[in-house]
Each structure stands twice: as structure tokens, then as C-alpha cells.
Amino acid sequence: MTDAEQLATLRAWPGWQWETLDPLAVAAARMGRLREAVWAADQLMADRLVGSSISGVTIPPAQVPTSQFS
Numbered sequence: 375m376t377d378a379e380q381l382a383t384l385r386a387w388p389g390w391q392w393e394t395l396d397p398l399a400v401a402a403a404r405m406g407r408l409r410e411a412v413w414a415a416d417q418l419m420a421d422r423l424v425g426s427s428i429s430g431v432t433i434p435p436a437q438v439p440t441s442q443f444s
Contacts, residue, residue, distance in 0.1 A: 383441040384412070 375383070381403045384390060401410040 375409065377403040377406055380408045380412060 381399055384399055385396070399408060399411075402411045418426070
């Protein structure tokens with residue numbers, strides 16, 4: 375995907391913040407670094423999600439009623 379295609383994809387996202395993100399994306403595309411910036415942002419988001427996960431929570435299995443017809 376080219377930087378121009380990446381910019382078009384980003385602009386199509388619901389909630390795209392035109393006032394703050396669009397100028398940054400345009401500048402990155404102009405430098406030919408938009409794909410790299412998107413990858414880095416995705417990696418940061420993944421790191422934040424992994425770091426904030428709660429691994430000590432367990433969910434008990436659902437109790438399924440026994441059928442009277444078995």
C-alpha cells in the first residue's frame with residue numbers, strides 16, 4: 375500500500391480526527407513515511423493493550439442444564 379493509499383484509508387475511518395491527525399498524516403505522507411508511522415502507532419497500541427491486560431481474571435464455565443430427554 376502506498377502512502378497515498380494509506381492516507382485515503384485513514385481518512386475513511388469513522389472518527390478520523392481531521393483537525394489533529396490529518397495534518398500529521400499529510401506531512402508523513404509527504405515525507406514518504408506514513409506507512410511507517412501507522413505501523414509504529416499500531417505497535418504502540420498493541421503494547422499498551424498487552425501491558426494493561428488483567429491476566430489473573432478467570433471466567434467460570436457456563437453451567438449447561440441437563441436435558442430431560444437424554
